[in-house]
C-alpha cells in the first residue's frame with residue numbers, strides 16, 4: 001500500500017513503486033490517494049478527484065499497480081491504520097505492507113496506532129535525501145535504491161512560476177495539469 005497526498009503524483013512515486021514491486025516480495029502496489037494527511041495543511045491541495053485521476057493516468061500502463069479511492073469514503077483526516085483495517089477486512093486473503101519515504105519515519109511515532117501498523121503490517125522504506133532517520137524494528141525494511149531529490153512541492157512551485165515540469169511527471173499528468181491550469 002503506497003499512501004500519499006499525490007498532489008500531484010510524480011516520477012519519484014513511480015520509481016519507488018516500481019523498485020519496491022521489483023525488489024521485495026510485493027505482488028502489487030496499490031496507490032491510496034489520501035484526501036487529508038493528518039499532519040499536512042496545504043492550501044494548494046487539489047480536490048481528491050483530480051489527484052486520483054492523475055494517479056490513474058500515471059499508472060495506466062503498469063500491470064501490477066492499482067489506484068484506490070477507499071479513503072474518499074472514510075472520515076477525515078485520513079488515518080492509515082483505519083484504512084489498513086478496513087482493507088484487511090475487505091480482502092482477508094491479502095497481506096498488506098506499507099511503502100513510505102524515509103521522511104515519514106521522522107514523525108512515524110506520532111501516527112495513530114503506529115505500533116499496530118508495525119506489528120501487523122510492517123514498512124518498506126525508500127530513502128529520501130536528507131530524511132533518513134534510523135528505525136530499529138524487525139518489520140521495518142530499508143530498501144537500497146537511488147536517492148531522488150524530487151517532490152510535489154517543487155513541481156507545484158515550478159508550475160506556479162511558469163517553469164517547465166517536463167520529465168518530472170508522466171506526459172499525461174503534465175497535460176492534465178496544464179489543460180486545467182492547476183497549481184497556477
Ligand SMILES: Nc1ncnc2c1ncn2[C@@H]1O[C@H](COP(=O)(O)OP(=O)(O)OP(=O)(O)O)[C@@H](O)[C@H]1O
Pocket residue numbers: 003004005006007012013016099100101102103104126127128129148149150151152153154
Ligand atoms: N523523492 C522521494 N523520495 C522518497 N520518498 C518519496 C519521494 N517523494 C515522495 N515520497 C514518498 O511518497 C509518499 C507520498 O508522498 P507525497 O504524495 O506527499 O509526495 P511529496 O513529493 O512528498 O509531496 P509534498 O512535496 O507535497 O510534501 C510518502 O511516503 C513520501 O515519503
Ligand SMILES: O=C(O)c1ccc[n+]([C@@H]2O[C@H](COP(=O)([O-])O)[C@@H](O)[C@H]2O)c1
Pocket residue numbers: 003004005006034036037038039040078079080081110111112
Ligand atoms: O495515520 C496517521 O496518523 C498518519 C499520519 C501522517 C500521515 N499519514 C498518511 O501518510 C501518507 C503520506 O502522506 P503524504 O501527504 O506525505 O503523501 C498519507 O496517506 C497520510 O494520510 C497518516
